[in-house]
Amino acid sequence: MLLWEKRPYLTWYIESILFCCGFVMWAFVFAWHTEYTHRPLFTLRIKPMLFASATVVGIIAGLGHHWLLDPSLRPANPEDYPVDFRHWVAQVLFTLSFNQLFLLFAPFAWAMRLFRNERVATWVIVAFGVLVLALKTDASPLPQSALLILALATLQIASAFFGVWFYLRGGIFLAWWIAFLVEARHLLTFGGL
Numbered sequence: 001m002l003l004w005e006k007r008p009y010l011t012w013y014i015e016s017i018l019f020c021c022g023f024v025m026w027a028f029v030f031a032w033h034t035e036y037t038h039r040p041l042f043t044l045r046i047k048p049m050l051f052a053s054a055t056v057v058g059i060i061a062g063l064g065h066h067w068l069l070d071p072s073l074r075p076a077n078p079e080d081y082p083v084d085f086r087h088w089v090a091q092v093l094f095t096l097s098f099n100q101l102f103l104l105f106a107p108f109a110w111a112m113r114l115f116r117n118e119r120v121a122t123w124v125i126v127a128f129g130v131l132v133l134a135l136k137t138d139a140s141p142l143p144q145s146a147l148l149i150l151a152l153a154t155l156q157i158a159s160a161f162f163g164v165w166f167y168l169r170g171g172i173f174l175a176w177w178i179a180f181l182v183e184a185r186h187l188l189t190f191g192g193l
Helices: 012-035 048-076 085-115 118-139 147-185 186-190
Strands: none
Touching: 012 085, 048 147, 048 186, 085 118, 085 147, 085 186, 118 147
């Protein structure tokens, strides 16, 4: 919170909103994930091949972002990109604690409880991710090309499918690992690559 320079509200207000929303969304996950998926939320013994696959997917996604999408997105939304290592750590912690919770864990638990079908719940996650992307694209100060929007939508759809697939097979730690690898692409910027 302290690294967020253009806060529209007081820090305590934003912290209390994040705490209440986070509490409710984690309650969804802890209450409904295991009951409706019949799989553990936390998997400590991840199969080596599954972990290797997740690592490859995370690295490819991160490098794809870094070389193909970030050069076009950075000028339009510079506040979405960390300027130094301290900001990167804050962004990674926020991504792991709230972005994944908001875009994957809680909506999937809610959709599983509502529809009791993994395929339907996965499509709900895909649709929700595309909706959030559309809202974010619309709020961008600079217009973005149709090709870039198509690339972002395709990436969002693929990441939602991969996210759910790895989340169901490897639990929350594997989903966090992939998100960490994607966010690690910013370290290449600090290194000048």
